[in-house]
Amino acid sequence: KAGVTQTPRYLIKTRGQQVTLSCSPISGHRSVSWYQQTPGQGLQFLFEYFSETQRNKGNFPGRFSGRQFSNSRSEMNVSTLELGDSALYLCASRGLAGAWDTQYFGPGTRLTVL
Amino acid sequence: GENVGLHLPTLSVQEGDNSIINCAYSNSASDYFIWYKQESGKGPQFIIDIRSNMDKRQGQRVTVLLNKTVKHLSLQIAATQPGDSAVYFCAEEETSGSRLTFGEGTQLTVNP
Numbered sequence: 586k587a588g589v590t591q592t593p594r595y596l597i598k599t600r601g602q603q604v605t606l607s608c609s610p611i612s613g614h615r616s617v618s619w620y621q622q623t624p625g626q627g628l629q630f631l632f633e634y635f636s637e638t639q640r641n642k643g644n645f646p647g648r649f650s651g652r653q654f655s656n657s658r659s660e661m662n663v664s665t666l667e668l669g670d671s672a673l674y675l676c677a678s679r680g681l682a683g684a685w686d687t688q689y690f691g692p693g694t695r696l697t698v699l
Numbered sequence: 700g701e702n703v704g705l706h707l708p709t710l711s712v713q714e715g716d717n718s719i720i721n722c723a724y725s726n727s728a729s730d731y732f733i734w735y736k737q738e739s740g741k742g743p744q745f746i747i748d749i750r751s752n753m754d755k756r757q758g759q760r761v762t763v764l765l766n767k768t769v770k771h772l773s774l775q776i777a778a779t780q781p782g783d784s785a786v787y788f789c790a791e792e793e794t795s796g797s798r799l800t801f802g803e804g805t806q807l808t809v810n811p
Contacts, residue, residue: 589742616797628743628788628801641797672743675742679797688799690742694740 587610589678589691597697603664606694610657610678617659618688619651622673631674634659643694663696671698707786709806711732711746718776722789722802725770729791733799734763738785744786746774776807784809 590609598604610617618641619631630643634653651661657678663670673695677688712718724732730751732757735743749756749763749772756763762775786806790799 618797618799620799627803628790628799630798630800633797635797643798677799685731685748686747687745689745690735692740692742 589676589689591674591691591694592677593694594692595609595695595697597699598666599699600666600668602666604666604696605644605660605662606674606676606696607660608659608676608678608691610659610676611680611689614678614680614689615657617653617657618657618677618679619644619661620650620675620677620690622693623671628675651670666698668698670696672696700732707804707806709808710807712779713809714779714781714809714811716779718774718779718783718807720774720776720787720804720805720807722772722774723770724772724789724791724802726791726793727770728793729800730794732763732765732772732794733790733792734761734772735788735790736783736785737788737804741792743788779807779809781809781811783807 592607598641616635618633622628622630633641637653648664653659673693675693679688733748734746737743737796744759747758747761747763762772786804789802
């Protein structure tokens with residue numbers, strides 16, 4: 586099976602702009618989660634989507650939003666970008682690994698805000 | 700890499716030695732624990748997991764130990780190889796939730 590794919594891999598934006606990142610989960614996986622990784626804060630949960638519904642949300646401002654499509658692909662959007670939004674954005678899809686469901690990560694999208 | 704700037708705990712071992720990476724978790728309600736490996740420029744890669752009703756689980760060259768009394772998790776890597784050099788994260792998840800809470804990570808360096 587192909588792994589989780591994320592596009593684009595790298596992105597450079599300026600403050601005030603908005604950005605949309607895309608994630609395609611592993612085939613058959615219906616849950617997609619997003620995480621932000623920064624040197625200062627480490628890996629932090631943004632939100633999770635399952636069957637096109639947001640099921641869980643982390644402590645991020647409303648500028649961060651997401652959605653999921655009927656084919657389980659997901660997008661996340663960040664509006665009014667700030668310098669502090671520069672990070673690696675990781676998408677993970679959840680599926681069975683041996684005995685239990687677990688989350689598998691994509692390679693991430695590196696966002697740089699100038 | 701993604702963790703430059705964080706003062707990550709580091710572990711340096713010789714090739715062929717066994718490595719032990721430790722993690723403390725905080726949430727008593729967590730009942731599922733995972734170890735991930737992250738190489739520079741890549742996303743976290745699943746290594747091994749364990750449920751709270753277990754205290755040990757083994758995979759290929761890796762063993763995870765869970766001590767719920769002191770909220771401690773460890774990852775043992777046998778016969779460590781240069782390819783094992785990476786940052787290792789533990790993550791925890793509650794039964795009712797679907798979010799992973801990650802530890803700060805440990806930088807493992809394997810010297811040939």
